[in-house]
Amino acid sequence: MKQYTVKVARLMVDTYFGGKRLGMNLDHINGNRALNCLFNLRYITISANQRNRNNSVNVSWNGQVMNLMTAIEMVFGASDPNKYRYILKRIKQGQDFTHASIERVVYEAKKVKHNA
Structure with a gap:
């Protein structure tokens, strides 16, 4: 049996939004990848995700x-x-x-x- 590692953020967002969105990245809004709360998670485009990383405070x-x-x-x-x-x-x-x-x-x- 093959095992997979799945991050908590991915499980939460996929459960809440009903599955992975094609062509989208999971983003931690405030840049803190340890904060896996729904208010800090969203699906966005790859380019928007890169811009968000640059705007981290x-x-x-x-x-x-x-x-x-x-x-x-x-x-x-x-x-x-x-x-x-x-x-x-x-x-x-x-x-x-x-x-x-x-x-x-x-x-x-x-x-x-x-x-x-």
Whole structure:
């Protein structure tokens, strides 16, 4: 019997979308191949996949340069598309990762206090 190695991301996306799409590549939207959540996976053309790789956002945190989603997971303990979008927007506006993360924590604290 022949054995095949299949990556978790491929299993998830093929199950969710109903099979592999011909002529398309599986893409990790934020460039973090360890983040196999459906919000981070999609099928796109080969050329779009290459452009996405070139647009991956790296940040400096704790003396290391890393992918933005990896840094968010290290700081907040989990990945969250809302935190990613919020922090990415501020980084594109010129803030550094640390200040954008602090701003997000303050925002969440105010939201919790308001709802209490």
